[in-house]
Amino acid sequence: MKRYRVVILPKEGLLDPQGRAVAEMLQDNGYSVGSVKVGKVVELELPEGVDIDSLARKFLINPLIEDYSVEDIAE
């Protein structure tokens, strides 16, 4: 089995109210913070040879509103 971590974030240019709220909180606490995005992480184990990219695009993300990246996680 291979282990992957899929990181899903709101697409560039879309309002991310969670990210905005976190940014404001950090500013209130004295940090001059730039952009903040809040997304989600899916970790999954798959047999060798499964195309993780097409799986992610078809089942895990909505490409209209989300960007994603895939990391291999060492066992």
Place this chain on the structure above:
Amino acid sequence: MRFGVCVFPGSNCDYDTYYVLKEVLGQEVRFVYHTETSIKDLDALILPGGFSFGDYLRPGALASKSPLAEEIVNFAERGKLVLGICNGFQILTELHLLPGALLPNDSMRFICKDVYLRVENASTRLTHRLEKGDVLKIPIAHHDGRYYVPEDELKSMEENGQILFRYSSREGEPSSDSNPNGSVSNIAGVMNRNGNVFGMMPHPERASEDILGGHDGLLLWHSLISEGRVRQS
């Protein structure tokens, strides 16, 4: 006219919708479970509100991959009527039967209140009992109702009359003050290009009896039903 009301794990407006169709409107109706794979007995399918599959991953994401999903797409492609309300609207966008997506409200709050809707297109199978510019009072109840569609697609939707309702004031003026969730162009409801698949965030099944606060939703149900009669005769 024979209706189906979809039931996914976490649907919670399924019984309200069933009740309105059967008891208020006197239609034939049955529940359609998310595991079913044939709905050939139906003329129209309603995807009700709720939190299908707990809104896990994204609202509507898991329902759009359930065993019933493929049959919903086939049903729509055969030209049958499909209406998604609230979570049902979210499911229809995840199925790509409707353009766009529903994002978390800009306030990040769950909003449950009556809103006013201006009718943008009254020449559809869901709205033909109304006039363009009519204002309806129908409640919303959602956390993820911020309609988003890219600008170029919005333009083509406008040109094709696919915008059904806009959030507006009581007088029928759409503005940022009357936009409860940050939807692009105040959009509250849309349809597909073929005019047989509809999605809306407000809940017409909660505005179908005066004892529950209003009956403006009935105009939509009556539009759907009378089209059915025309089609069958």
